[in-house]
Amino acid sequence: MKQGSKGIVGFVLFFILIPKTQVFSQKVTLGEIQAWFQTEPIAAPYREAVPSIMHVFESASSEGLPLDLLFDKLKEGMAKQVPFSRLLSVLEGEAVRLAKVRGILQDGFGKEVEKDPLFLQGMKVGSLALLSGFPEEGLKVVCKPQIGIQKMVTLVPPLVEMHRIDSLPTQPLAYFVQTLSDSSIPSAQYGSFISLYLKATANRIPPPDTLRLMGDILKAGGGILQIERELARRTKR
Amino acid sequence: MMRGMGPGQKKILCMGFLWSIGFWISGLLFPTILWSDTRVGMEGILGKREDGDRVYVPQGWVDVSVSYYVSESFSLFGDFSAKVGWDTGMDSFPYDVSGSLSGSLRGDSFFIGLEGGLRGTRSYDSPRQLEAYLSSNLSYVMEESSLFLKPFVQTVLGPTDSITFALEPGIERLLGEGWMVALSFRPSITYYSDESSEVSLEPRLTLDWFPSVPFTANLRGGWSQRWSDNSDVLQESVFGALELIWYPALNTILRLDTIVEQVYRGMYTLNKGLTISSNMEIRLGLPFPKNSWDLIFGGGYQWKIYSEDPQASDEWFVRVGFEVKL
Numbered sequence: 001m002k003q004g005s006k007g008i009v010g011f012v013l014f015f016i017l018i019p020k021t022q023v024f025s026q027k028v029t030l031g032e033i034q035a036w037f038q039t040e041p042i043a044a045p046y047r048e049a050v051p052s053i054m055h056v057f058e059s060a061s062s063e064g065l066p067l068d069l070l071f072d073k074l075k076e077g078m079a080k081q082v083p084f085s086r087l088l089s090v091l092e093g094e095a096v097r098l099a100k101v102r103g104i105l106q107d108g109f110g111k112e113v114e115k116d117p118l119f120l121q122g123m124k125v126g127s128l129a130l131l132s133g134f135p136e137e138g139l140k141v142v143c144k145p146q147i148g149i150q151k152m153v154t155l156v157p158p159l160v161e162m163h164r165i166d167s168l169p170t171q172p173l174a175y176f177v178q179t180l181s182d183s184s185i186p187s188a189q190y191g192s193f194i195s196l197y198l199k200a201t202a203n204r205i206p207p208p209d210t211l212r213l214m215g216d217i218l219k220a221g222g223g224i225l226q227i228e229r230e231l232a233r234r235t236k237r
Numbered sequence: 238m239m240r241g242m243g244p245g246q247k248k249i250l251c252m253g254f255l256w257s258i259g260f261w262i263s264g265l266l267f268p269t270i271l272w273s274d275t276r277v278g279m280e281g282i283l284g285k286r287e288d289g290d291r292v293y294v295p296q297g298w299v300d301v302s303v304s305y306y307v308s309e310s311f312s313l314f315g316d317f318s319a320k321v322g323w324d325t326g327m328d329s330f331p332y333d334v335s336g337s338l339s340g341s342l343r344g345d346s347f348f349i350g351l352e353g354g355l356r357g358t359r360s361y362d363s364p365r366q367l368e369a370y371l372s373s374n375l376s377y378v379m380e381e382s383s384l385f386l387k388p389f390v391q392t393v394l395g396p397t398d399s400i401t402f403a404l405e406p407g408i409e410r411l412l413g414e415g416w417m418v419a420l421s422f423r424p425s426i427t428y429y430s431d432e433s434s435e436v437s438l439e440p441r442l443t444l445d446w447f448p449s450v451p452f453t454a455n456l457r458g459g460w461s462q463r464w465s466d467n468s469d470v471l472q473e474s475v476f477g478a479l480e481l482i483w484y485p486a487l488n489t490i491l492r493l494d495t496i497v498e499q500v501y502r503g504m505y506t507l508n509k510g511l512t513i514s515s516n517m518e519i520r521l522g523l524p525f526p527k528n529s530w531d532l533i534f535g536g537g538y539q540w541k542i543y544s545e546d547p548q549a550s551d552e553w554f555v556r557v558g559f560e561v562k563l
Binding site: 158161165184188189190191194195196198199201202204206208209212213215216219220221222223224225226228229233234 | 276344348381447449451453482
């Protein structure tokens with residue numbers, strides 16, 4: 001698949017799958033996955049490939065990765081009747097991404113983050129962000145103790161979309177994310193930054209300028225209204 | 238051109254000059270240049286004018302913008318833009334050269350913006366013209382709304398020199414998630430070098446939508462009335478405009494601007510009528526090298542019908558070009 005197509009697929013999956021990550025029940029075990037292969041009709045065409053697939057799960061389990069997200073990916077692939085070779089590479093890719101995201105979450109929020117009820121959601125959001133082309137450095141910027149995992153899971157989806165419109169440079173991104181997190185803007189309104197950023201980009205305001213300007217306004221106590229007006233004022237072309 | 242200027246115009250140009258000196262001194266004292274952006278581009282425009290002439294306009298441009306973030310509450314910006322081409326209809330060089338300097342000061346409950354600029358233009362429908370302006374934005378910021386006052390002064394040195402003073406008070410407010418509305422009123426007075434003058438009033442309503450998807454819409458409308466100095470109504474009109482920006486696919490920005498204006502009272506027969514104009518632009522970013530190349534495709538159409546002339550007139554253009562970020 002071409003890089004651009006991957007980005008689009010990743011983005012679509014991002015928004016389709018995020019709501020499903022709101023509720024995670026108990027952790028799935030290797031035994032349950034093995035048993036699922038025996039009983040689930042959609043797994044029937046893949047029975048010969050079970051050892052290879054289980055190998056991916058065993059590796060992930062030995063690394064201490066939660067299997068739920070990989071299992072979701074497996075069920076999604078089988079439901080779509082994805083060919084075995086493709087399914088295997090998708091699962092391997094997902095396992096690699098999850099390992100990276102877990103490392104970023106642990107580095108950012110501490111080892112105890114795995115006990116946080118939002119840990120799996122953070123893993124899912126982070127993995128989909130990386131799949132959509134969001135840089136690891138950008139993810140590290142959002143995974144900071146002063147931001148917290150609760151804001152991280154609501155901040156990352158709009159940031160991924162902003163990055164898709166035009167690359168977000170790391171240094172001003174860190175400033176913007178911190179000021180947004182500290183601001184009184186409710187997380188439900190974070191999505192508006194996608195269209196604000198689009199308007200700034202369409203009006204030829206460079207990304208570092210946009211992020212710095214938005215950060216300064218938020219720091220001064222301004223909100224979306226002031227950001228829109230100052231960006232409009234900055235527009236010269 | 239400077240010799241023909243009145244004292245008011247000279248004063249504005251002097252203020253602009255002092256403002257630019259202050260800008261650069263501030264930049265030197267606080268050498269925190271955060272960002273500068275330079276873009277060059279070229280395009281070819283093929284169009285039909287209102288008189289039926291088919292024209293071709295190849296043109297090129299350079300845009301430079303510099304930002305100084307002196308502190309978190311104080312920023313300075315400088316912009317320079319020059320566009321020059323060849324117009325087969327004019328059989329001459331049209332140009333549009335402008336420079337502006339602006340500063341922003343913001344605090345917990347206020348925003349002060351000041352901007353000064355110079356612009357020189359020559360195009361097929363207007364001869365050589367030089368304009369200088371100073372504008373300001375004084376805002377009192379509340380949690381979900383703000384009150385603003387925008388004083389504005391502009392002088393134009395052209396076929397008929399003029400100086401315009403305007404004051405635009407207004408209020409803007411957030412309306413639920415992603416919606417904002419602004420209501421303003423802009424009275425202005427213009428004095429011309431032939432000793433005539435005119436006054437205009439323009440109440441304006443603007444609605445912006447910023448949803449959680451890569452799309453944004455701006456809808457604005459207003460009414461304007463212009464009087465001459467002996468209280469004759471020169472023109473009365475209503476207008477509405479819609480601007481849409483959409484990011485439909487990777488590296489693609491689509492922009493559509495449509496303006497409708499109904500002039501229902503004018504001094505001359507041909508002043509009265511309906512004008513609809515629409516412009517579209519698609520910018521296609523090339524992924525290499527480093528996302529710095531944009532291909533530009535665009536087009537526009539304008540349709541006019543006059544109240545006492547059944548013959549409608551139209552003009553259109555298509556354009557293809559590219560822009561490179563240096």
